[in-house]
Amino acid sequence: MIYLDYNATAPLHKNVIKKIQNLKFEEFGNPSSVHKIGRNSKKIVEEVRRNILSALKAKNYDLIFTSGATESNNLAIKGFIKKNNIKTIFSLQTEHASVIDVVKNLDIEKKFFNINSNGNINLKEIEELLSKQTSSFLVSIMFANNESGIIHPINEIAKIVRKYKGIIHCDGVQGLGKIEIDLDSLDVDLFSISSHKIGGPTGVGALLINTRNNISPEITGGGQEKNLRSGTENFLGIVGFGEAINEVNNLAKICNSEIKNNRDLLEANLKKLSNEIKIFGEDTNRLANTCYFAYPSMTSENQVIALDQKGICVSSGAACSSGKVEPSHVLKAMQVDEKYIHSAIRVSLGWDSTKEQIETFFNIWKSDCFKNGALNVR
Structure with missing residues (x-):
């Protein structure tokens, strides 16, 4: 089996498995319990909290554990708007569904920044729009796109947002472990990770909240996580998260060296096959592990199935709960031609991806999808 779908989820790191397996009985309890085992568990949770903040250089942040990035995004957006009476939200049509669907269902003014065919944002347009804003506003923009890998200039955007006295939330999920993150320098108000x-x-995930900000809880009850996220903490998940975070900066270095070399090799081979092969975001700043491409000879779904039958795991873009392959809203927002939208697949590499695996993928895709694909694009 060749796994090339790290942007959907990464395999459990060997150190994470070892850490969880070696937990002692005396360490495993409810962190809210007052007895010794509970206190031991609480101590471990707090140690993980400190380690994550340290790894992300986030001295000016509080960290709230959640069930994952979807909850973190919901808590960040809805919790901040509720607490601070925000009147307008700005976002992108290329955001993850856990942001787009939240934004669309808010009962406030909604505005979306434009992106170009490379998936880039126009900073001048952002400044122009925000300079005209007369009411309180929140901006929600992801660090890096989960489908295309395109990296947004969050540092510059955050400066513009602060200049016009707004608040910025960043879905940082895809950047974590692929780019070294310095949150104190980035200086966003809210940052989601998984x-x-x-x-x-x-x-398990987390929301990092700049200490200058306040939010309202979305889940109430026992008052855990500083009364911002009630419910017994996912102790095993947090322990595993803490072990994974120990590797995060090393993973970022690997991503921008060996992993990038393998991704570039794949794209060089793809471009040699045909001028009709389109690599999305090729000419812009993007994650070094992500290759999102299309050739209009076979639908995305049929390619994913054909490759799966040969033991290769890739995706058509974002993983969704239905398991069905849907046309990419990201590519639609980038105004990509329909024939490419319906034939796009995403290859996302990770620390266990090898040159040999990339070559195997390329050869199988070339024979089963490129040469033998029927023109069945809708």
């Missing part, structure tokens, strides 16, 4: 993208367990 464990399973860096080799930690699923079902």
Whole structure:
């Protein structure tokens, strides 16, 4: 089996598995319990919290554990708007569904910044729009796109947002473990992360909140996580997350060296095959592990199935709950031709991806999808 879908989820890192397996009985309890085992568990949770803040250079932030990035994004956006009476939200049509769907269902003014065919944002347009804003506003923009890998200039955007006295939330999920993050320098107000993208367990994530900001809880009850996220902490998940975060900066270095070399090799081979092969975001700043491409000879779904039958795991873009292959809203927003939208697949590499695996993928894709694909694009 060749796994090339790290942007959907990364395999559990070997150190994470070892850490969870070696937990002692005396360490495993409810962190809210007052007895010794509970206190031991609480101590471990707080140690992980400090380690994540340290790894992300986030001295000016509080960290709230959640069930994952979807909850973190919901808490950041809805929690901040509720607490601070925000009147307008700005975002992108290329955001993850956990942001787009939240934004669309808000009962406030909604505005979307434009992006070009390379998926880039126009900073001058952002400044022009925000300079005219007369009411309180929140901007929600992802660090890097989960489908295309395109990296947004969050540092510059944050400066513009602060200049016009707005608040910025950043979905940082895809950047974690692929780019070294310095949150104090980035200086965003709210930052969402997830464990399973860096080799930690699923079902656990976090929201980092700049200490100058306040939000309202979305889940109330027992008052855990500083009364901002009630419910017994996912202790095993947090332990695994803490072990994964120890690797995060090393993973970023690997991503921008060996992993990038393998991604570039794949794209060089693809471009040799045909001028009709389109690599999305090729000419812009993007994650070094991501290759999102299309050749209009076979639908995305049929390619994913054909490759799966040969033991290769890729995706058509974002993973969704239905498991169905849907046309990419990201490519639609980039105004990509329909024939490419319906034939796009995403290859996302990770620390266990090898040159040999990339060559195997390329040869199988060339024979099963490029040469033998029927023109069945809708």
